[in-house]
Amino acid sequence: MSRAVRIATRQSPLALWQARHVAALLASRHPGLEVSLVEMTTEGDRFLSAPLSAIGGKGLFVKEIEQSLLDGRADIAVHSLKDMTSVLPEGLMLAAVPAREDPRDAFCSPTGLTLDRLPQGARVGTSSLRRSCILRSRRPDLEIVSLRGNVQTRLAKTKELGLAGAMLAYAGLKRLGLEKEITEVLSPSVSLPAVGQGVLAIQCRTADAEVRGLLAPLEDAVTRVAVMAERALLAKLEGGCTVPMAGHATVTDGEVHLRGFVGQPDGSKVVAGEVRGPSQEAHALGERLAEELLSRGAQDILRHFGNTGFVPKS
Incomplete structure (x- = not known):
């Protein structure tokens, strides 16, 4: 050719x-x-x-x-x-x-800390409202510091700023051969991945x-089914980067398991849910979960925070 x-x-x-x-x-x-x-x-x-x-x-x-x-x-x-x-x-x-790479989040600490071992008031870096919301919902005492830039830049800033650690995508670290920087890979039950992560x-x-x-x-057919469900959830929620939200689907033996959440930027309220169904209904499952989240309080969060977002400290 x-x-x-x-x-x-x-x-x-x-x-x-x-x-x-x-x-x-x-x-x-x-x-x-x-x-x-x-x-x-x-x-x-x-x-x-x-x-x-x-x-x-x-x-x-x-x-x-x-x-x-x-x-x-x-x-x-x-x-x-x-x-x-x-x-x-x-x-x-x-x-x-x-085919999808590992979608989980990773915690990278220059001093080897894990999330459970972070001291009171620890400073943690992230460029993601979703990760910030997850951290604050678990640990309201944490100080979130905004980290922008490529993966290497964020890792370097974590050390330069004396942060306790930073949250990044495991896939990016793995693709760049930076697994040695990871102190903890976080399960989706702890940190639900972003849509398409x-x-x-x-x-x-x-x-x-x-x-x-x-x-x-x-x-990859399986990955397509998963992202179809996730992106249908995102589209129905009209989600962008101004409100924390997550959506992650797995496909096993022709069944989709989709989990998602919408949260307040400070982590004080998180509306979460999940649905299951056949692969052929992936798009409908995403819309169904979105409607459930909206009816249970996500609509109020989106209406109140959708135009302003939360700005972590720089």
Whole structure:
């Protein structure tokens, strides 16, 4: 095959790892295919002085990359699925989701502490409202410090600022070979993952049938079912980055188990729930759980905090 394809990606070490991983998958399935990277800096990468909730949300990491597809500068885009909004731009599609990496959160402490061993009033870093809410709901005494930047930058800031530790995605640490920084991998029962956490999203133009054909072999059916349920939950809640929320689905023997929550930014109230059902009903299950959460108090949280969010200390 002599066709050449261009992959749009952010320039962070993790984003480049992800794009190169997808390039390798494509090359292994399509011998002779030429794959190149179109490296870009997004608005989310340029504005690191404030939490995402204060500057427009997680879509800031994908908008410019999606635009490169729409205007023909790239053929494929690779994202972390958790960075993507629930509604895609017209003309673009989520063409493939490879098998999911471990979706759990990890706690990284320069002094080897675990969550249960954090001293009273400990300072913990995170760039996520979801993780902040989880921490505060368990330990209201903790001081949450905003950490922005790539994975290596956040780990370095944790040490420079003398923090007790920081919460990051296990998948990113694992992909970058930074498992040695982890002092505790947190089970979903302790820290429920974000929608799409650990999943790579491969995007292309809906009308580009040839590229869709190239990407088809990279699809993992089980991962697709899980993220279908999670993203249906997100879409129904109209969730972004201004209110803490989580959604994580597992698929076993054709059954989906979806858990989710919406919380107040200070962790004082968390509305959580779960549903189970057949894989064929993944989307409906996500909507059903969203409706349950909304009826049990999530609507009030979204209405009250949806436009303001919570800004951790910097």
